[in-house]
Amino acid sequence: MDLFSKNLQAIKHKDRDLFNRLKKVTKAPYVSFIPSRSGKIVAEVLGKDGKRYLLHSAYDPCLEAEEVAARVKWIGVSHVLVLGVGCGYQLPAILARVSPKVKVYAVEPDISLFRSVLEVFDWSDLIRRQNLYFIVGLSPSLAVETIMGTLNPVEVKALEIFKHPVYYRLLQGYFSELEKELSESIRISLVNLVTALQFSFRDHKNTLLNLKYLEVSSPVRNLFGAFSGKPAVVVCAGPSLDKNIHYLYEVKDRVLVIAVDTALRPLIERKIYPHIVVAGDPQDANFDHFRIVPPWELKDIFLVAELRVSPLIFKYWSGKIFLCDFGSQIMRWITSSYGDIGRLMVWGSVSTVAISLAVELGCDPVILMGQDLSFTGLRRYASYTWVDETSSNQVDPAMETLLREKDLWGKDAWTAKNMLAYRDWLEQFFKRVKRRFVNSTEGGILVAGVKTINFLEAIARFLSQPFDALGVLRRLWSPLKKGDRFKKEIIEKLLSLKKVLEDIKSICEGNLALLERLCGKINEEIKDGEERIRSLMRGYSFLEEGFLPYFISFNREIEKLRELPEENALMKECEAYAFLFAGVKETALSYINVVESSVEMMRGE
Incomplete structure (x- = not known):
């Protein structure tokens, strides 16, 4: 050869x-x-x-x-x-x-x-x-x-x-x-990972507590391709939205209007009812964007959200819901029983979800409004948002860590690191996806990968033919009512999860007691306890996300032991194991409480 x-x-x-x-x-x-x-x-x-x-x-x-x-x-x-x-x-x-x-x-x-x-x-x-x-x-x-x-x-x-x-x-x-x-x-x-580690337990908690909405919501995959070749406007809540939002009222029957949650109130105040509102942020504070809109104003609007959003939003929403999947480990665990509900991309900002939705629906072109990604006019958001009702809508470059970036016209604009990261992600997304993306924000720093024209020109060029967007959404909304058998299967999965969490908690308690008895020594039983916990988590990959911060810190401390004298290294090793077992034990207990609540809700108790 x-x-x-x-x-x-x-x-x-x-x-x-x-x-x-x-x-x-x-x-x-x-x-x-x-x-x-x-x-x-x-x-x-x-x-x-x-x-x-x-x-x-x-x-x-x-x-x-x-x-x-x-x-x-x-x-x-x-x-x-x-x-x-x-x-x-x-x-x-x-x-x-x-x-x-x-x-x-x-x-x-x-x-x-x-x-x-x-x-x-x-x-x-x-x-x-x-x-x-x-x-x-x-x-x-x-x-x-x-x-x-x-x-x-x-x-x-x-x-x-x-x-x-x-x-x-x-x-x-x-x-x-x-x-x-x-x-x-x-x-x-690393930004994605840090975000996931900071909020993974909260995301899992929300997802488990929202499981009951599976049966009364429709999978968003029902909509995929349903608006092929139809124009969509993705309405974000950047400060420049004030420049052209009013034009949407005249063309609402000629375009699919997809709003991010922050833009809901600014639209409703102008009697513009979006066809779809997208939510993705799991923080309870995100509910503020909804609670300032009366429930009766929402009944003909469709919500697209993942189960990880705050339960307060699902409870408040009076319209119909399409559920989506951001590809998280816990959603994979759920959909293994429920089936594919429709994957949407998400990266840091809810606007990435809304744009991903427009693409999956087949919309072309996808027109962006209010997508400043900068503090145009030294403001955070457009008028009538929840933030606009507080003094925090104004930014002060002297008081905050802001960055300068060139805007659409080559002038200096104030922005922030996270906004630059969102812009970079979107520009890469626009390069990969074969679709016409039109930026009609009329401000901000999003330049690459889009055609930049004002919204009046976009109306003249793309929004000439009326179509019944609301009728399509109503026709395709169809909950997957799987009945008692599905509910029983989910409850069994939750109880199996609870058993694993109780085993993890028990291992931690046993090893913490053993560490006290050994008085500063580490034996094979202690090391085996760590490996047993890792082994139990492998069957529930999303648990690894919840416990990962403790294991990362533990690994770093163990790595440092090589540089220490032997007597100091032994003490530090004991401290590292104690930190690991204590943290994992408390987290396991928190998960157990959430799982018990989820089971009660699924049973209707």
Whole structure:
């Protein structure tokens, strides 16, 4: 078997996509291989400028790689990014210095060059290394997407980047873009994770207490594709909404009006009744956007929400409800019994849910209003919102941590980090989705991926034909009444969950008592208790989210023990285990109380 075939077989078992792509490319005609003075083979490439470049040392490429790797402080490094692979001499030097737990990503932009190297070098053992990932022949965006598919942001303690000097000279734009996008993707992932960890118990609590609404609500998937080719307006509550909201009254029969919850009151005050209101925020404070609207004003409006929103909203709502799924672990657990109800994307802001809904409904174009993502006029929201009734609708750049960003007209606008993150996510979403997105906010900082025109022009261009949006929604609203059998199944699942939580609580209580008796010592029973808790949670993946903050803190404290003297390390280890068991015990008790309440509600008690 020739070297290329041998390497290709190793890749086949590890990365089927790369295997298939390599079979379709030929070796690079602009690459040649010459011996270095040490006898090791090095690649020479012909640049676009007509010059030839050696990718490694002409003297001793192995020694060069060792010297570069030796200069790195490897303590604490959790991930390695190799930008430019070439003949791969740096890879063994790196892998020899890191543990198998450290993930190494080797990025090679040129798949033809990569194939040429596979014909000359035996990389079969290298390819089989479980912690080595080859990212080959992909755009910076796809390369980052591939990396993020195997990267857990919680585990990123230190990222070491190896920049191949010749590659950087030849492909600087590629690698600079990749670095920027990867850094941003990790940041966004961490924002998502931190949000999930902060609010996971509250989200789970709301979801479990709202289970009773499953039987009286319709799955939002009933609506998917129902408005294909019809225009939609997604109404957000940014300050610029005041500029053009009044025009909606004249065209409400020619467009599907989807409002975020914050924009509900501003619309109702102007006698504009949206067809759909979207809610996604699980905080009880979000109910304020609803309670300021009389219930009788809501009876002909459809609510689209996930079970995680505050139970106060479901209880107050007088219209009909379509339930959606944001893809959380707890919703997967529920829908395994209930069935698919319709997945919508969410990222930090309810406006992302509303836009995702418009796309899933088939709407085209999707017109945005009030999507400032900035403090236009130094205001947080449009008029008539709940916030507008308080003094907090005004922002003071001198008193708050605000950022400057260019608006639609190239002028400075005040914004915030979270708003910039929402804008970046939306712009990436607009690039991926084949749909016409029109920004008629007439203010703010959303520029890329959308066509920017004022709302009067949008009306003239897109909103000419009337259609019965409310009639379509009424016809497709159909609750999945599964009866007593379904209710019994859900109750059984809840009782099984309660049993697991009681077992976790019992393990924690036993180990806390054992820690007191051992007086500062750790034995195998204590360590086994930790593993038993992890094992029990694996059957209920959403519980891992609820308990994860304690395990992250515990892992960090255990990691620090290596740097301490033995006598201090033992005491710190005991404290870490005590913190873990105490925190998990209290959280388990909170979950048990919620599950008991949910069971009572499902039984109608």
